[in-house]
Structures are given as C-alpha cells and as structure tokens.
Amino acid sequence: MSSMTIGKLSAATGVKVTTIRYYESIDLLEEPARSASGQRLYGDAAVERLGFIRHARDLGFPVAAIRELISLQVDPGRDCDLVDQIARRQLGEVRRRLTQLEALEAELKRMITACEGGKVANCSVLAALGHHEQCPRE
Amino acid sequence: MSSMTIGKLSAATGVKVTTIRYYESIDLLEEPARSASGQRLYGDAAVERLGFIRHARDLGFPVAAIRELISLQVDPGRDCDLVDQIARRQLGEVRRRLTQLEALEAELKRMITACEGGKVANCSVLAALGHHEQCPRE
DNA sequence: TCTTGCCTCTACAGTTGCTGTAGACTGTAG
C-alpha cells in the first residue's frame, strides 16, 4: 500500500481528514501528489510524518515547535541540543499546568464538599467563587 | 469611590480593559452607566461581579458555565443542586486533564533523560516522537 | 448501465477566549 487517499491516511494515523488538509494549508505537511482527478495521494512517508506530528500534538507541543522539530529532523547532522531544549521547554510548560490544575482540583473539591444541598442563597460554591481572598468554611 | 472608570475597574480586579469590554460584548457583564462624554462608569457591584467571573475563569470554568452560575446567583431562592452539578462537572474535567498531563510529564521526562547530547540523527526525543506505537501512553 | 452511497474536492465561516490595531476623542497634571 504505497499510495492511499486522504481517508486512508486519516484512518492510518487517527488524524481527521479536515485536520490533514489544515496541516497542509499551514505547511506542516507538504503537498502530496494528486490523482488524475485531483485527489490527494499519500505514500508511507506521509504516515510517518503525520504520526510524528500527531504524537507531538498529543504531547502538547505547539505547532511552531513541531515545525522546528521537523526542520531539525531534515538535517540529521546537527547537534540535538535544540531538540532537547524544545522538549525541556515543553516539560516546563506541562509542569506549570500540572501545578495549576492541582490547585484547582483542591479548591473545587473543597467547594463541593462544603456544598451540602440547600438554597443558592447560601451556596458555598458561589461564595467561594465570589470571595477569592479567603476560603469561607462555614 | 462608588463610581470608577474602566481602567480603575481593571486595576481593582486584575482583568484587562479590553477583556472587560469583551465580557460586556458577550453579555457576561451588563452594560454600565456612561458619563456625559460616553465613558463607562462602574459601581462596586461591578467589582464583585467581575471578581467572581475572574475567579471562575481562573478555575477553568468555561464562559457558558459562568453564565449559568450568574443566572443562578440572581435567583437565590432555588436549590443549589445545579451549582453543585456544574462544579462537579468542572472537577471531572480538571481531573481528566490532570491525568493526561501526568502521562505527558512522564513521557517527556523519559524522552529527555534518554537524550544525552549527540547528533540529531540518533536523538531519542525525535525517535520517541516518531515511533508512537512503542510509547506507553494513554 | 444506472444508481446508490460514501469519498473527496475547494472555499469559507464558525469556534473559544481573548488580544491587538487604527484613528478619534477625553481628562488631567505640569
């Protein structure tokens, strides 16, 4: 199967058809060959490339970073310091978001356990949202 | 003190001027009074309301949920089951993102420790991104 | 062969939650 339509590529990689065309439009994927009737035809290299992109996106790398990584891949003689840097930057970003989310989880949990039914008038969730400076435990 | 311009409100709540106007445009904030020359004038209630919105946004509540919460606040006689529901939904969402991020952190860490300098040609980060099927993920 | 029904094409609008810009007016301190 050295040549497949966009639908097959989509099935092979788990990336939606529209998203594949979008990636092409932002030059993340290069323009594929076309059939006589104008349909896109992809080879195995496209599966590789798109799988790479998808994995990186799943890891939260922004498209700009992926573009950088691809350009590094194209030139394999260079040191991989830059690759390392990009990955570390991404790890930092992930950790930052983790810390933030953990705080949110704690506060939401506290808010919910404090809300034991009753009327909106004295709902602790709304109270907590209103008064950020303290935690109204009452 | 009971009347302030948009800049003061911004300073008082930490929400940017443009964002305040945006909230007004999507009917999250009601239209304020205006001075003779057309400048927005806010009272203390606006500080409260905007503080509430800001805190909820910080907690990751989508605007739609905040709109719901506000409409509940306006009608304090109702049961707070719905408030509770919204908060629980949000907690679920936060936990889902937490789990995902933890997996990402683990994989990035693994990728980075495996990368010990050298050339791009054998960089383990790029390899890890390329060979997605071998990555213990999700 | 015709028809059915999914696949693909292009082009463009919509999504979420803002941010930035242009060009004009207003309010205030020195």
Added chain:
DNA sequence: CTACAGTCTACAGCAACTGTAGAGGCAAGA
C-alpha cells in the same frame, strides 16, 4: 497650554482546529 495617558468604537487576528455548502469522483449492487 500642552503633553500624555486614558477611553471610545470597530474590526482584524491568534491557536488549532471544526463544520458547512455545493460540486464532482469512485466502487459495488440491481
């Protein structure tokens, strides 16, 4: 009086897609 910061409206742009319309393509069944 003159700077200069603040405010006004209206619209464009950002990320990273998703969805839509309307047209044409392709393989299999009746």
